[in-house]
Amino acid sequence: MIYCLGFLISLAAGFLTVRLLTAGRLNFILHILLALELGLGINGLVTFYTQILFNQFNRWLPIGIVILGTSVLFFNLYKEFLKNSMKLPKKNKSSSKIKQLSSLTGWAFWADFQFTPAQGWGLLALAILAIPLAICANYFYMGGWDAWSCWNLKAKFIFSSQENWRDVLSPNFWRSNTHYPLLWPLINVWFSDLAGNFDQTIPMLNSITITLLTAGILLFGLLDLTASLWASIGAAIAVTALPFGLILYTSQYSDALVGLFLLSAFLCLVLSEKHDIPKLKILSMVFLGLMSFTKNEGLVLAAIAAMAIFWHERNNKKQLKNLIITFLITALPTIIFTLFIAPKNEAFINGLLSANKPTHWTRLAIILMYPWRVEFIASYWHGLWYLIFSGIILAGRKLWKSILGIIGLTLTLYIGIVMANYAINTFFEIGWWLSTTLSRILFALLPTIVLWLGLGLTLTAV
Amino acid sequence: MTAFAQAIAQLQDPRPIAQRNPGYQFIGLADVFKNIHHVGYFTDKDLSVNSTDSQAIAQYEQAQYMLAPTVLDINQTQYHWVIFDCTNPLVAIEAIKKLGFTPVKAHNGIILTYNPNGI
Numbered sequence: 001m002i003y004c005l006g007f008l009i010s011l012a013a014g015f016l017t018v019r020l021l022t023a024g025r026l027n028f029i030l031h032i033l034l035a036l037e038l039g040l041g042i043n044g045l046v047t048f049y050t051q052i053l054f055n056q057f058n059r060w061l062p063i064g065i066v067i068l069g070t071s072v073l074f075f076n077l078y079k080e081f082l083k084n085s086m087k088l089p090k091k092n093k094s095s096s097k098i099k100q101l102s103s104l105t106g107w108a109f110w111a112d113f114q115f116t117p118a119q120g121w122g123l124l125a126l127a128i129l130a131i132p133l134a135i136c137a138n139y140f141y142m143g144g145w146d147a148w149s150c151w152n153l154k155a156k157f158i159f160s161s162q163e164n165w166r167d168v169l170s171p172n173f174w175r176s177n178t179h180y181p182l183l184w185p186l187i188n189v190w191f192s193d194l195a196g197n198f199d200q201t202i203p204m205l206n207s208i209t210i211t212l213l214t215a216g217i218l219l220f221g222l223l224d225l226t227a228s229l230w231a232s233i234g235a236a237i238a239v240t241a242l243p244f245g246l247i248l249y250t251s252q253y254s255d256a257l258v259g260l261f262l263l264s265a266f267l268c269l270v271l272s273e274k275h276d277i278p279k280l281k282i283l284s285m286v287f288l289g290l291m292s293f294t295k296n297e298g299l300v301l302a303a304i305a306a307m308a309i310f311w312h313e314r315n316n317k318k319q320l321k322n323l324i325i326t327f328l329i330t331a332l333p334t335i336i337f338t339l340f341i342a343p344k345n346e347a348f349i350n351g352l353l354s355a356n357k358p359t360h361w362t363r364l365a366i367i368l369m370y371p372w373r374v375e376f377i378a379s380y381w382h383g384l385w386y387l388i389f390s391g392i393i394l395a396g397r398k399l400w401k402s403i404l405g406i407i408g409l410t411l412t413l414y415i416g417i418v419m420a421n422y423a424i425n426t427f428f429e430i431g432w433w434l435s436t437t438l439s440r441i442l443f444a445l446l447p448t449i450v451l452w453l454g455l456g457l458t459l460t461a462v
Numbered sequence: 463m464t465a466f467a468q469a470i471a472q473l474q475d476p477r478p479i480a481q482r483n484p485g486y487q488f489i490g491l492a493d494v495f496k497n498i499h500h501v502g503y504f505t506d507k508d509l510s511v512n513s514t515d516s517q518a519i520a521q522y523e524q525a526q527y528m529l530a531p532t533v534l535d536i537n538q539t540q541y542h543w544v545i546f547d548c549t550n551p552l553v554a555i556e557a558i559k560k561l562g563f564t565p566v567k568a569h570n571g572i573i574l575t576y577n578p579n580g581i
Binding site for chain 1: 519530
Protein backbone atom coordinates (compact mmCIF):
# COMPACT_ATOMS: atom_id res chain seq x y z
CA MET A 1 0.00 0.00 0.00
CA ILE A 2 2.78 2.39 1.00
CA TYR A 3 4.68 1.34 -2.11
CA CYS A 4 1.64 2.29 -4.23
CA LEU A 5 1.58 5.72 -2.59
CA GLY A 6 5.27 6.25 -3.34
CA PHE A 7 4.63 5.05 -6.86
CA LEU A 8 1.81 7.61 -7.30
CA ILE A 9 3.87 10.49 -5.88
CA SER A 10 6.76 9.59 -8.20
CA LEU A 11 4.40 9.33 -11.14
CA ALA A 12 2.82 12.72 -10.39
CA ALA A 13 6.21 14.44 -10.08
CA GLY A 14 7.45 12.90 -13.33
CA PHE A 15 4.14 13.36 -15.14
CA LEU A 16 4.03 17.11 -14.58
CA THR A 17 7.70 17.57 -15.46
CA VAL A 18 7.29 15.70 -18.74
CA ARG A 19 4.06 17.64 -19.35
CA LEU A 20 5.96 20.89 -18.81
CA LEU A 21 8.47 19.87 -21.48
CA THR A 22 6.17 18.30 -24.06
CA ALA A 23 2.91 20.23 -23.56
CA GLY A 24 1.00 16.96 -23.92
CA ARG A 25 2.29 16.22 -27.42
CA LEU A 26 3.87 12.92 -26.51
CA ASN A 27 2.05 9.59 -26.85
CA PHE A 28 0.09 9.19 -23.60
CA ILE A 29 1.41 5.73 -22.67
CA LEU A 30 5.02 6.76 -23.33
CA HIS A 31 4.36 9.92 -21.32
CA ILE A 32 3.26 7.82 -18.33
CA LEU A 33 6.21 5.42 -18.59
CA LEU A 34 8.84 8.17 -18.98
CA ALA A 35 7.14 10.10 -16.17
CA LEU A 36 7.43 7.24 -13.71
CA GLU A 37 11.08 6.72 -14.63
CA LEU A 38 11.76 10.42 -14.19
CA GLY A 39 9.83 10.46 -10.90
CA LEU A 40 12.03 7.69 -9.50
CA GLY A 41 15.13 9.65 -10.55
CA ILE A 42 13.81 12.85 -8.94
CA ASN A 43 13.24 10.94 -5.67
CA GLY A 44 16.85 9.76 -5.70
CA LEU A 45 18.25 13.24 -6.40
CA VAL A 46 16.14 14.93 -3.72
CA THR A 47 17.19 12.30 -1.18
CA PHE A 48 20.84 12.90 -2.10
CA TYR A 49 20.61 16.67 -1.61
CA THR A 50 18.87 16.37 1.78
CA GLN A 51 21.43 13.75 2.80
CA ILE A 52 24.47 15.88 2.04
CA LEU A 53 22.86 19.07 3.34
CA PHE A 54 22.25 17.61 6.81
CA ASN A 55 24.91 14.85 6.66
CA GLN A 56 22.27 12.38 7.80
CA PHE A 57 18.98 10.97 6.76
CA ASN A 58 15.93 13.08 7.54
CA ARG A 59 12.63 11.30 7.39
CA TRP A 60 9.84 13.17 5.60
CA LEU A 61 12.12 15.82 4.14
CA PRO A 62 12.78 14.05 0.79
CA ILE A 63 9.09 13.12 0.53
CA GLY A 64 7.94 16.60 1.57
CA ILE A 65 10.17 18.28 -1.02
CA VAL A 66 8.92 16.02 -3.83
CA ILE A 67 5.26 16.63 -2.85
CA LEU A 68 5.83 20.38 -2.50
CA GLY A 69 7.62 20.59 -5.86
CA THR A 70 4.88 18.56 -7.53
CA SER A 71 2.16 20.82 -6.06
CA VAL A 72 3.92 23.99 -7.20
CA LEU A 73 4.37 22.52 -10.67
CA PHE A 74 0.72 21.47 -10.80
CA PHE A 75 -0.64 24.91 -9.85
CA ASN A 76 1.69 26.69 -12.26
CA LEU A 77 0.78 24.42 -15.14
CA TYR A 78 -2.93 24.63 -14.36
CA LYS A 79 -2.77 28.41 -14.03
CA GLU A 80 -1.16 28.56 -17.44
CA PHE A 81 -3.83 26.24 -18.81
CA LEU A 82 -6.60 28.50 -17.45
CA LYS A 83 -4.88 31.57 -18.87
CA ASN A 84 -4.69 29.94 -22.29
CA SER A 85 -8.31 28.80 -22.16
CA MET A 86 -9.36 32.42 -21.37
CA LYS A 87 -7.82 33.42 -24.66
CA LEU A 88 -10.15 31.06 -26.55
CA PRO A 89 -13.08 32.60 -28.47
CA LYS A 90 -16.21 32.98 -26.32
CA LYS A 91 -18.20 30.25 -28.05
CA ASN A 92 -15.54 27.72 -27.10
CA LYS A 93 -15.56 28.63 -23.43
CA SER A 94 -17.40 26.34 -21.08
CA SER A 95 -19.40 28.00 -18.38
CA SER A 96 -20.86 25.09 -16.46
CA LYS A 97 -18.91 23.43 -13.68
CA ILE A 98 -19.14 20.04 -15.38
CA LYS A 99 -17.56 21.43 -18.50
CA GLN A 100 -14.83 23.06 -16.44
CA LEU A 101 -14.14 19.74 -14.78
CA SER A 102 -14.04 17.93 -18.10
CA SER A 103 -11.57 20.49 -19.42
CA LEU A 104 -9.40 19.82 -16.35
CA THR A 105 -9.45 16.06 -16.91
CA GLY A 106 -8.93 16.67 -20.62
CA TRP A 107 -5.85 18.72 -19.77
CA ALA A 108 -4.50 16.12 -17.43
CA PHE A 109 -5.49 12.96 -19.28
CA TRP A 110 -5.27 13.79 -22.99
CA ALA A 111 -8.81 14.48 -24.21
CA ASP A 112 -7.71 13.44 -27.71
CA PHE A 113 -6.11 10.19 -26.55
CA GLN A 114 -7.35 7.26 -28.61
CA PHE A 115 -6.78 3.80 -27.29
CA THR A 116 -5.81 1.52 -30.17
CA PRO A 117 -5.85 -2.30 -30.30
CA ALA A 118 -2.05 -2.24 -30.82
CA GLN A 119 -1.63 -0.42 -27.51
CA GLY A 120 -3.93 -2.97 -25.89
CA TRP A 121 -1.75 -5.82 -27.14
CA GLY A 122 1.33 -3.98 -25.90
CA LEU A 123 -0.14 -3.55 -22.43
CA LEU A 124 -1.23 -7.19 -22.40
CA ALA A 125 2.36 -8.22 -23.27
CA LEU A 126 3.62 -6.17 -20.31
CA ALA A 127 1.02 -7.73 -18.00
CA ILE A 128 2.10 -11.23 -19.08
CA LEU A 129 5.76 -10.30 -18.66
CA ALA A 130 5.01 -9.20 -15.10
CA ILE A 131 4.17 -12.80 -14.12
CA PRO A 132 7.59 -14.48 -14.60
CA LEU A 133 9.17 -11.28 -13.31
CA ALA A 134 7.21 -11.44 -10.08
CA ILE A 135 8.03 -15.15 -9.62
CA CYS A 136 11.72 -14.55 -10.31
CA ALA A 137 11.88 -11.45 -8.09
CA ASN A 138 10.28 -13.38 -5.27
CA TYR A 139 12.90 -16.13 -5.67
CA PHE A 140 15.72 -13.55 -5.67
CA TYR A 141 14.13 -11.75 -2.73
CA MET A 142 17.56 -10.71 -1.43
CA GLY A 143 18.80 -9.88 -4.93
CA GLY A 144 22.11 -11.01 -6.39
CA TRP A 145 25.54 -10.78 -4.76
CA ASP A 146 26.10 -7.10 -5.57
CA ALA A 147 22.66 -6.22 -4.23
CA TRP A 148 23.43 -7.19 -0.64
CA SER A 149 27.14 -6.56 -0.90
CA CYS A 150 26.91 -3.14 -2.52
CA TRP A 151 23.64 -1.45 -3.53
CA ASN A 152 21.21 -2.45 -0.78
CA LEU A 153 24.00 -2.33 1.81
CA LYS A 154 24.52 1.35 0.98
CA ALA A 155 20.78 1.97 1.12
CA LYS A 156 20.61 0.37 4.56
CA PHE A 157 23.49 2.45 5.88
CA ILE A 158 22.06 5.69 4.48
CA PHE A 159 18.62 4.93 5.91
CA SER A 160 19.59 3.70 9.34
CA SER A 161 22.97 4.95 10.48
CA GLN A 162 22.26 8.68 10.74
CA GLU A 163 25.51 10.71 10.83
CA ASN A 164 27.59 7.50 10.54
CA TRP A 165 26.26 6.76 7.04
CA ARG A 166 29.70 7.41 5.53
CA ASP A 167 30.95 4.25 7.29
CA VAL A 168 29.85 2.40 4.17
CA LEU A 169 32.34 4.43 2.13
CA SER A 170 35.29 3.44 4.34
CA PRO A 171 38.15 1.31 2.87
CA ASN A 172 36.91 -1.73 4.90
CA PHE A 173 34.04 -1.91 2.43
CA TRP A 174 36.23 -1.97 -0.67
CA ARG A 175 34.35 -4.98 -1.98
CA SER A 176 31.18 -2.85 -1.97
CA ASN A 177 32.50 -0.54 -4.70
CA THR A 178 32.58 2.42 -2.35
CA HIS A 179 33.42 4.81 -5.19
CA TYR A 180 30.21 4.00 -7.08
CA PRO A 181 27.49 6.68 -7.19
CA LEU A 182 24.34 6.30 -5.16
CA LEU A 183 21.21 6.79 -7.26
CA TRP A 184 19.82 3.25 -7.01
CA PRO A 185 20.29 3.02 -3.21
CA LEU A 186 18.81 6.51 -2.80
CA ILE A 187 15.70 5.64 -4.82
CA ASN A 188 15.16 2.70 -2.48
CA VAL A 189 15.88 4.86 0.56
CA TRP A 190 13.16 7.30 -0.56
CA PHE A 191 10.61 4.48 -0.55
CA SER A 192 11.92 3.16 2.78
CA ASP A 193 11.48 6.66 4.11
CA LEU A 194 7.83 6.56 3.16
CA ALA A 195 7.42 3.07 4.65
CA GLY A 196 9.21 4.04 7.86
CA ASN A 197 11.53 1.03 7.86
CA PHE A 198 14.13 -0.61 5.64
CA ASP A 199 12.25 -3.37 3.93
CA GLN A 200 13.79 -5.83 1.45
CA THR A 201 10.51 -5.78 -0.49
CA ILE A 202 11.22 -2.23 -1.70
CA PRO A 203 14.29 -2.93 -3.88
CA MET A 204 12.53 -6.10 -5.03
CA LEU A 205 9.43 -4.20 -6.19
CA ASN A 206 11.52 -1.40 -7.68
CA SER A 207 13.48 -3.95 -9.71
CA ILE A 208 10.18 -5.22 -11.17
CA THR A 209 9.09 -1.64 -11.91
CA ILE A 210 12.37 -0.86 -13.67
CA THR A 211 12.13 -3.99 -15.81
CA LEU A 212 8.55 -3.24 -16.84
CA LEU A 213 9.53 0.36 -17.59
CA THR A 214 12.39 -0.86 -19.80
CA ALA A 215 10.13 -3.31 -21.63
CA GLY A 216 7.32 -0.75 -21.89
CA ILE A 217 9.46 2.13 -23.12
CA LEU A 218 11.16 -0.07 -25.70
CA LEU A 219 7.87 -1.59 -26.81
CA PHE A 220 5.82 1.62 -27.06
CA GLY A 221 8.81 3.61 -28.33
CA LEU A 222 9.32 1.20 -31.23
CA LEU A 223 5.57 1.03 -31.80
CA ASP A 224 5.35 4.81 -31.99
CA LEU A 225 8.30 5.06 -34.36
CA THR A 226 7.81 2.01 -36.56
CA ALA A 227 4.11 1.07 -36.14
CA SER A 228 5.24 -2.54 -36.14
CA LEU A 229 3.40 -4.15 -33.22
CA TRP A 230 4.77 -7.68 -33.20
CA ALA A 231 8.36 -6.59 -33.81
CA SER A 232 8.01 -4.14 -30.91
CA ILE A 233 6.61 -6.81 -28.60
CA GLY A 234 9.31 -9.25 -29.75
CA ALA A 235 12.04 -6.69 -29.05
CA ALA A 236 10.75 -5.99 -25.54
CA ILE A 237 10.48 -9.70 -24.77
CA ALA A 238 13.95 -10.47 -26.17
CA VAL A 239 15.46 -7.82 -23.91
CA THR A 240 13.64 -8.55 -20.68
CA ALA A 241 12.17 -12.05 -20.74
CA LEU A 242 15.10 -14.37 -21.48
CA PRO A 243 15.90 -16.38 -18.31
CA PHE A 244 19.27 -14.61 -18.03
CA GLY A 245 17.59 -11.22 -18.45
CA LEU A 246 14.99 -12.07 -15.81
CA ILE A 247 17.73 -13.06 -13.37
CA LEU A 248 19.74 -9.87 -13.95
CA TYR A 249 16.68 -7.62 -13.83
CA THR A 250 15.50 -9.10 -10.56
CA SER A 251 18.98 -9.16 -9.04
CA GLN A 252 18.42 -5.57 -7.83
CA TYR A 253 21.56 -4.25 -9.55
CA SER A 254 22.12 -0.72 -10.80
CA ASP A 255 22.91 -2.06 -14.31
CA ALA A 256 19.17 -2.27 -15.02
CA LEU A 257 18.90 1.44 -14.25
CA VAL A 258 21.80 2.24 -16.61
CA GLY A 259 20.01 0.32 -19.35
CA LEU A 260 16.72 2.11 -18.73
CA PHE A 261 18.18 5.63 -18.68
CA LEU A 262 20.29 5.08 -21.80
CA LEU A 263 17.31 3.67 -23.69
CA SER A 264 15.07 6.57 -22.63
CA ALA A 265 17.69 9.21 -23.43
CA PHE A 266 18.08 7.99 -27.01
CA LEU A 267 14.38 7.31 -27.48
CA CYS A 268 13.56 10.90 -26.43
CA LEU A 269 16.18 12.13 -28.88
CA VAL A 270 14.64 10.18 -31.77
CA LEU A 271 11.06 11.13 -30.76
CA SER A 272 11.99 14.80 -30.50
CA GLU A 273 13.03 14.83 -34.15
CA LYS A 274 10.20 12.64 -35.38
CA HIS A 275 7.42 14.61 -33.65
CA ASP A 276 9.25 17.93 -33.69
CA ILE A 277 9.22 18.38 -29.90
CA PRO A 278 12.63 20.03 -29.29
CA LYS A 279 12.18 20.00 -25.51
CA LEU A 280 12.24 16.21 -25.52
CA LYS A 281 15.98 16.63 -26.03
CA ILE A 282 16.05 18.36 -22.65
CA LEU A 283 14.43 15.25 -21.18
CA SER A 284 17.04 13.20 -22.96
CA MET A 285 19.79 15.14 -21.17
CA VAL A 286 17.96 14.75 -17.85
CA PHE A 287 18.05 10.97 -18.30
CA LEU A 288 21.75 11.09 -19.17
CA GLY A 289 22.42 13.21 -16.08
CA LEU A 290 20.54 10.68 -13.94
CA MET A 291 22.42 7.82 -15.60
CA SER A 292 25.73 9.38 -14.60
CA PHE A 293 24.69 8.91 -10.95
CA THR A 294 23.93 5.19 -11.27
CA LYS A 295 27.45 3.72 -11.41
CA ASN A 296 30.83 4.59 -12.89
CA GLU A 297 30.02 2.79 -16.12
CA GLY A 298 26.88 4.94 -16.31
CA LEU A 299 28.98 8.06 -15.79
CA VAL A 300 31.32 7.16 -18.67
CA LEU A 301 28.38 6.23 -20.89
CA ALA A 302 26.52 9.45 -20.02
CA ALA A 303 29.58 11.56 -20.82
CA ILE A 304 30.06 9.86 -24.20
CA ALA A 305 26.35 10.03 -25.12
CA ALA A 306 26.10 13.68 -24.05
CA MET A 307 29.18 14.63 -26.09
CA ALA A 308 27.80 12.80 -29.12
CA ILE A 309 24.44 14.60 -28.80
CA PHE A 310 26.15 17.98 -28.30
CA TRP A 311 28.10 17.32 -31.49
CA HIS A 312 24.85 16.39 -33.28
CA GLU A 313 23.30 19.68 -32.12
CA ARG A 314 26.39 21.78 -32.85
CA ASN A 315 24.63 23.97 -35.44
CA ASN A 316 21.76 24.95 -33.12
CA LYS A 317 23.66 27.11 -30.61
CA LYS A 318 20.66 28.06 -28.45
CA GLN A 319 19.48 24.47 -28.13
CA LEU A 320 23.04 23.29 -27.52
CA LYS A 321 23.44 25.73 -24.63
CA ASN A 322 20.20 24.50 -23.05
CA LEU A 323 21.24 20.87 -23.44
CA ILE A 324 24.65 21.44 -21.84
CA ILE A 325 23.11 23.35 -18.91
CA THR A 326 20.46 20.66 -18.36
CA PHE A 327 23.05 17.89 -18.43
CA LEU A 328 25.31 19.67 -15.95
CA ILE A 329 22.43 20.47 -13.57
CA THR A 330 21.14 16.88 -13.56
CA ALA A 331 24.65 15.49 -13.28
CA LEU A 332 25.46 17.84 -10.36
CA PRO A 333 24.98 15.11 -7.70
CA THR A 334 27.48 12.96 -9.64
CA ILE A 335 29.96 15.84 -9.73
CA ILE A 336 29.52 16.53 -5.99
CA PHE A 337 29.75 12.85 -5.10
CA THR A 338 32.76 12.14 -7.32
CA LEU A 339 34.75 15.20 -6.28
CA PHE A 340 33.91 15.53 -2.59
CA ILE A 341 32.44 12.31 -1.20
CA ALA A 342 33.55 9.22 -3.14
CA PRO A 343 36.61 7.47 -1.73
CA LYS A 344 39.45 6.30 -3.94
CA ASN A 345 38.74 3.18 -5.96
CA GLU A 346 40.49 0.50 -3.89
CA ALA A 347 40.19 -1.99 -6.73
CA PHE A 348 42.40 -0.16 -9.20
CA ILE A 349 46.01 -0.78 -10.23
CA ASN A 350 47.32 1.13 -13.22
CA GLY A 351 48.87 -1.69 -15.19
CA LEU A 352 50.72 0.75 -17.44
CA LEU A 353 52.75 2.05 -14.49
CA SER A 354 52.71 -0.80 -11.97
CA ALA A 355 55.88 -2.84 -11.56
CA ASN A 356 54.10 -5.59 -9.55
CA LYS A 357 51.07 -6.05 -11.77
CA PRO A 358 51.88 -4.69 -15.20
CA THR A 359 49.50 -5.15 -18.08
CA HIS A 360 50.73 -7.35 -20.90
CA TRP A 361 49.88 -8.31 -24.47
CA THR A 362 48.32 -11.60 -23.39
CA ARG A 363 45.86 -9.69 -21.22
CA LEU A 364 44.90 -7.56 -24.20
CA ALA A 365 44.57 -10.63 -26.42
CA ILE A 366 42.27 -12.28 -23.84
CA ILE A 367 40.14 -9.12 -23.70
CA LEU A 368 39.81 -8.99 -27.48
CA MET A 369 39.01 -12.69 -27.86
CA TYR A 370 36.78 -13.24 -24.84
CA PRO A 371 33.60 -11.60 -26.22
CA TRP A 372 33.76 -13.69 -29.42
CA ARG A 373 35.04 -16.98 -27.99
CA VAL A 374 32.98 -16.97 -24.77
CA GLU A 375 30.44 -14.21 -24.18
CA PHE A 376 28.46 -13.77 -27.40
CA ILE A 377 28.13 -17.52 -27.89
CA ALA A 378 27.30 -18.30 -24.25
CA SER A 379 24.19 -20.45 -23.89
CA TYR A 380 22.51 -18.02 -21.47
CA TRP A 381 22.07 -15.46 -24.29
CA HIS A 382 20.12 -18.05 -26.33
CA GLY A 383 21.64 -16.91 -29.62
CA LEU A 384 20.50 -13.30 -29.14
CA TRP A 385 23.88 -11.91 -30.16
CA TYR A 386 23.80 -13.94 -33.41
CA LEU A 387 20.51 -12.21 -34.20
CA ILE A 388 21.91 -8.81 -33.23
CA PHE A 389 25.01 -9.15 -35.41
CA SER A 390 22.90 -10.45 -38.31
CA GLY A 391 20.64 -7.41 -37.86
CA ILE A 392 23.63 -5.07 -37.83
CA ILE A 393 24.84 -6.56 -41.14
CA LEU A 394 21.33 -6.38 -42.65
CA ALA A 395 20.70 -2.79 -41.57
CA GLY A 396 24.11 -1.77 -42.88
CA ARG A 397 24.92 1.90 -43.28
CA LYS A 398 21.55 3.12 -41.95
CA LEU A 399 22.80 2.41 -38.44
CA TRP A 400 25.65 4.87 -38.83
CA LYS A 401 23.75 7.89 -40.17
CA SER A 402 22.09 10.83 -38.40
CA ILE A 403 20.67 10.03 -34.92
CA LEU A 404 21.20 6.29 -35.34
CA GLY A 405 24.82 7.15 -36.06
CA ILE A 406 24.97 9.02 -32.74
CA ILE A 407 23.68 5.92 -30.95
CA GLY A 408 26.14 3.68 -32.83
CA LEU A 409 29.03 6.01 -32.11
CA THR A 410 28.16 6.13 -28.39
CA LEU A 411 27.95 2.34 -28.13
CA THR A 412 31.22 1.83 -30.01
CA LEU A 413 33.18 4.41 -28.00
CA TYR A 414 31.81 3.07 -24.74
CA ILE A 415 32.77 -0.53 -25.55
CA GLY A 416 36.23 0.74 -26.55
CA ILE A 417 36.66 2.51 -23.20
CA VAL A 418 35.42 -0.53 -21.28
CA MET A 419 37.96 -2.72 -23.10
CA ALA A 420 40.72 -0.20 -22.37
CA ASN A 421 39.77 -0.25 -18.69
CA TYR A 422 39.95 -4.05 -18.62
CA ALA A 423 43.43 -3.80 -20.14
CA ILE A 424 44.79 -1.01 -17.94
CA ASN A 425 43.32 -1.89 -14.54
CA THR A 426 45.21 -5.03 -13.52
CA PHE A 427 43.76 -5.32 -10.00
CA PHE A 428 41.67 -8.37 -10.94
CA GLU A 429 42.67 -11.51 -12.82
CA ILE A 430 41.29 -10.81 -16.30
CA GLY A 431 39.52 -14.13 -16.95
CA TRP A 432 37.56 -13.92 -13.73
CA TRP A 433 36.82 -10.22 -14.16
CA LEU A 434 35.50 -10.65 -17.70
CA SER A 435 33.40 -13.63 -16.69
CA THR A 436 31.73 -11.73 -13.86
CA THR A 437 31.22 -8.29 -15.42
CA LEU A 438 31.11 -8.33 -19.23
CA SER A 439 27.66 -9.95 -19.37
CA ARG A 440 26.30 -7.17 -17.15
CA ILE A 441 27.88 -4.46 -19.30
CA LEU A 442 26.22 -5.97 -22.38
CA PHE A 443 22.97 -6.42 -20.46
CA ALA A 444 22.87 -2.66 -19.71
CA LEU A 445 23.45 -1.84 -23.39
CA LEU A 446 20.96 -4.37 -24.73
CA PRO A 447 17.74 -2.27 -24.65
CA THR A 448 19.49 0.55 -26.56
CA ILE A 449 21.12 -1.86 -29.02
CA VAL A 450 17.70 -3.38 -29.76
CA LEU A 451 16.14 0.09 -30.21
CA TRP A 452 19.01 1.10 -32.50
CA LEU A 453 18.73 -2.07 -34.52
CA GLY A 454 14.92 -1.99 -34.59
CA LEU A 455 14.97 1.52 -36.03
CA GLY A 456 17.78 0.71 -38.45
CA LEU A 457 15.93 -2.29 -39.83
CA THR A 458 12.50 -0.72 -40.12
CA LEU A 459 12.86 2.98 -40.76
CA THR A 460 13.76 4.42 -44.10
CA ALA A 461 15.19 7.57 -42.54
CA VAL A 462 15.59 8.89 -39.00
CA MET B 463 13.96 -25.17 -23.68
CA THR B 464 16.59 -26.74 -21.39
CA ALA B 465 17.37 -23.30 -20.00
CA PHE B 466 13.71 -22.64 -19.25
CA ALA B 467 13.41 -26.03 -17.56
CA GLN B 468 16.50 -25.24 -15.46
CA ALA B 469 15.11 -21.82 -14.59
CA ILE B 470 11.80 -23.36 -13.49
CA ALA B 471 13.66 -25.96 -11.42
CA GLN B 472 15.64 -23.20 -9.72
CA LEU B 473 12.56 -21.14 -9.05
CA GLN B 474 10.89 -24.15 -7.47
CA ASP B 475 13.68 -24.51 -4.91
CA PRO B 476 11.66 -25.66 -1.88
CA ARG B 477 14.10 -24.23 0.66
CA PRO B 478 12.80 -21.12 2.39
CA ILE B 479 14.54 -17.83 1.58
CA ALA B 480 16.35 -17.92 4.93
CA GLN B 481 18.13 -21.16 4.02
CA ARG B 482 19.08 -19.96 0.57
CA ASN B 483 20.86 -16.92 2.00
CA PRO B 484 23.62 -17.58 4.56
CA GLY B 485 23.23 -14.11 6.07
CA TYR B 486 19.87 -15.00 7.59
CA GLN B 487 21.54 -16.90 10.44
CA PHE B 488 22.87 -13.54 11.73
CA ILE B 489 19.56 -11.74 11.68
CA GLY B 490 18.80 -12.35 15.39
CA LEU B 491 21.98 -10.49 16.33
CA ALA B 492 20.59 -7.24 14.97
CA ASP B 493 18.70 -6.72 18.24
CA VAL B 494 21.84 -7.38 20.33
CA PHE B 495 23.81 -4.84 18.28
CA LYS B 496 21.21 -2.08 18.34
CA ASN B 497 23.01 1.28 18.59
CA ILE B 498 26.41 -0.46 18.53
CA HIS B 499 28.70 1.12 15.97
CA HIS B 500 31.39 -1.58 15.61
CA VAL B 501 31.71 -5.28 16.42
CA GLY B 502 34.57 -7.64 15.64
CA TYR B 503 34.32 -10.46 13.07
CA PHE B 504 36.96 -13.05 13.82
CA THR B 505 37.60 -15.64 11.16
CA ASP B 506 40.33 -17.99 9.99
CA LYS B 507 38.75 -18.13 6.53
CA ASP B 508 40.46 -16.33 3.70
CA LEU B 509 38.76 -12.95 3.20
CA SER B 510 41.82 -11.29 1.68
CA VAL B 511 41.94 -9.45 -1.65
CA ASN B 512 43.16 -12.60 -3.41
CA SER B 513 40.72 -14.96 -1.73
CA THR B 514 38.92 -17.49 -3.88
CA ASP B 515 36.73 -18.69 -1.00
CA SER B 516 33.55 -17.16 -2.34
CA GLN B 517 31.41 -19.00 0.24
CA ALA B 518 33.30 -17.32 3.10
CA ILE B 519 33.13 -13.90 1.45
CA ALA B 520 29.40 -14.34 0.78
CA GLN B 521 28.77 -15.32 4.39
CA TYR B 522 30.67 -12.29 5.74
CA GLU B 523 29.08 -9.86 3.32
CA GLN B 524 25.56 -11.11 3.96
CA ALA B 525 26.24 -10.94 7.70
CA GLN B 526 27.33 -7.32 7.20
CA TYR B 527 24.17 -6.58 5.24
CA MET B 528 21.91 -8.19 7.84
CA LEU B 529 23.57 -6.36 10.72
CA ALA B 530 24.06 -2.96 9.05
CA PRO B 531 24.46 -0.21 10.13
CA THR B 532 26.70 -1.95 12.69
CA VAL B 533 30.12 -2.34 11.08
CA LEU B 534 31.69 -5.82 11.22
CA ASP B 535 35.43 -5.25 11.54
CA ILE B 536 37.32 -8.26 10.14
CA ASN B 537 39.71 -9.83 12.65
CA GLN B 538 39.51 -6.88 15.04
CA THR B 539 38.90 -8.13 18.58
CA GLN B 540 39.10 -4.93 20.62
CA TYR B 541 35.29 -4.46 20.69
CA HIS B 542 32.79 -5.57 23.36
CA TRP B 543 31.11 -7.94 20.94
CA VAL B 544 33.05 -10.27 18.64
CA ILE B 545 31.53 -12.79 16.22
CA PHE B 546 33.57 -15.96 15.56
CA ASP B 547 33.09 -17.58 12.15
CA CYS B 548 35.78 -20.25 11.82
CA THR B 549 36.38 -23.26 9.59
CA ASN B 550 36.20 -25.50 12.65
CA PRO B 551 34.46 -24.91 16.03
CA LEU B 552 37.62 -26.12 17.81
CA VAL B 553 39.63 -23.32 16.19
CA ALA B 554 37.02 -20.82 17.35
CA ILE B 555 36.92 -22.19 20.93
CA GLU B 556 40.71 -22.14 21.12
CA ALA B 557 40.83 -18.51 20.00
CA ILE B 558 38.01 -17.51 22.40
CA LYS B 559 39.88 -19.10 25.32
CA LYS B 560 43.13 -17.44 24.34
CA LEU B 561 41.50 -14.01 24.12
CA GLY B 562 39.59 -14.48 27.40
CA PHE B 563 36.16 -13.79 25.89
CA THR B 564 32.84 -15.18 27.10
CA PRO B 565 30.78 -17.18 24.58
CA VAL B 566 27.20 -15.93 24.67
CA LYS B 567 25.43 -17.70 21.86
CA ALA B 568 26.26 -20.30 19.18
CA HIS B 569 24.31 -21.15 16.04
CA ASN B 570 25.38 -23.12 12.95
CA GLY B 571 29.08 -22.77 13.83
CA ILE B 572 28.83 -19.01 14.41
CA ILE B 573 29.70 -17.97 17.97
CA LEU B 574 28.87 -14.62 19.55
CA THR B 575 31.28 -13.66 22.33
CA TYR B 576 31.55 -10.85 24.86
CA ASN B 577 34.84 -9.13 25.52
CA PRO B 578 34.72 -7.64 29.06
CA ASN B 579 37.62 -5.32 28.26
CA GLY B 580 36.21 -4.23 24.92
CA ILE B 581 35.63 -0.70 23.72
